Amino acid sequence: MSDLAPGPPDSVPVPVSPRMAAALAEAAERRTRRTRRLRPVLWLILAAVAVQSLVADPAPGWQGTHLAVTLLLIGCLLPLAAVASGRWHVASPGACVLFCLLVGGFGIALGAVQPSSVAVLPPSVAVLTAFLVLRRGPALAVGAVVVGALIAAEAAGADGGAEYVVSQVLFCAVLALMAVSMRQAGASEERASLLLAQLEDAREAEAEAVALAERTRIAQELHDVLAQTLSGLAVQVQAARRMARRDEAGQDLQDLLDRAGKQVKEGLGDARRAVGALRGRSVPSLDRLPELVERYRVDLEIDVTLTVTGTRRPLPPETGLALYRGAQEALTNAARYARGARTAVTLSYGDGRTVLTVEDRRTAGAPPEPPPFEGSGLGLKGIRERLAAVGGTASAGPVDDGWSVRMEVPA
Template structure:
């Protein structure tokens, strides 16, 4: 037996769907507890019919008792065992009519039997499953059938009839209470899930508004400053060419202009990410490596090993930004070295390494701009936020940056 609320279930978010499924599962468990009661009624009707007169048999009125008893008890046993589902109203109505009809006919053939027991089950299930209008119609039909069997002399007086009618009414009220309790519990679970969804949406809206404000500040300060610096760098490059400045100075200005252009692009992408736009991912790692190789003349190669797989957005972005920071440091501090970027998809993690290997031991020229160390610190913090790790340091052949995130 299964209870169903009137009307179709509304479309729900995953949280709402889980709350609805949980409420229905609890109602289903409560309903399954009624199955032993139905089995008890089956046993009681069968036992009473065996000792009533006429008894079940294979000839004459005894055969009629056997057939009517089977027609009454088989649907009850099917429902008690879960073989007869009540998901469709038509199946429930058919069950109620079959059980009540055979019970009343059995009461007529066996005057001292109690047709109220099978009929009460029909009333109980009707008010648990069907709409209120259909359940009332089934209940009225059952009450009418009990009155009709009294008129043909199947009851032991008016008092017995009134007791049976009252028993059916009590079961109907119990079914209504059970159904209302289940529906109230379901509505409470849905309201709680909706409240949590609303709070989550409110928090996301507040976070988006804050990110939008930060993005606007970045755009107004950083992006505009870099744009002005780019214009000044272009002017400086033109002046250097005009005044026939040295090749070293012009190369330095060209690299500085490229770095400014890269910084301006990164600033715009950061502003877009804060505004909720698409963020870069490992799919663009070959493009990033190629850009550093062409624009910054970095000797860099990319290697990807293992079966590629999608990663969570935060972990994906952390690996991309980590590779970007490591390549920027290689271009700043390890010019003349060979840089290898290796992306390895392991069984339990994804590892990205950036290795700088120098073939000669000649001292390198100091970088034009000293770093603050905040880039590596920010990289570690970013990976800690996604449950990963990041480390950077020298080794026997150069410098290695290793970043790892769990699957």
């Protein structure tokens, strides 16, 4: 038996989020718990009917009326035992109607052949089950059939008298009202749970909308400031390149200006991607790490290599972005502070974690080249903050003849 407890509301909202799915699963679990609490009641009713039938007259036997009592008793008790043991599930309308008709019909017939003080229990179980499981209309129909059979049994001359039959009918009516109340209470509890989940979803959606609006505003500011500034710089660099060619400047200067122009163009692309990320568009991932390394090798002329170990696997977008930006910052620092050193980028996919390291090592005894300008010191702090936001860690420090940045995420 899967449901003798109050059923679900007639109209259940379709799950639209994990929170709603969890609320529906919790509601189903509550119905299952109520079902388990009702099963012992069925066993008690079954035992009471069996004991009373064994001591009543005529008792069960194998001949004549005694055989009829035996067959009717088996027909009444078998469905009760099947449902009470959980072997027969009567949550569907068809199974519920069949159970009610079997228990009610055999119970009323048993009471007519063998009058006893517990003869009302089987038909009352049928009425209770109908109003717990079925919708209001079918439940009324099944209840009317059971009550009609009780009255017909009295009209056919069953012992007990009219007052006894009236008491049986009233007992069934009380159980029907109790079942309706239990069903409505269960439905109200489930609706409250689902409405609470919907409210939390709505609040979360509202917060996301506010955050998106703020990110859009920031993106617009970045676009107006950063992108326009880089566009102006690109124009200036292009003009400087034309002047260098016109004045026949040295090839080294022309190459430097060409690389500067290319970097400005790529910076514009990065700025546009950053603005797109703030607007909720796709963001850079580790799939673009080889492209990033190659760009630093060619444009900034640093000796950098990339090594990937382990089996590649997809990472959450925010995790991949954090590692990508960390590698970008570490390579920028290598180009700034470790020119002439060998830089190794290693991406390792391990069991339950992904590690990205950027190490630069100078030739033993070679003095480091002075950086073209001093940094703010916020780059490493930004790496740590990005990694912490996705549950990872970042560390940086000196190693033999160089510097190492290590980033690790659980993925």
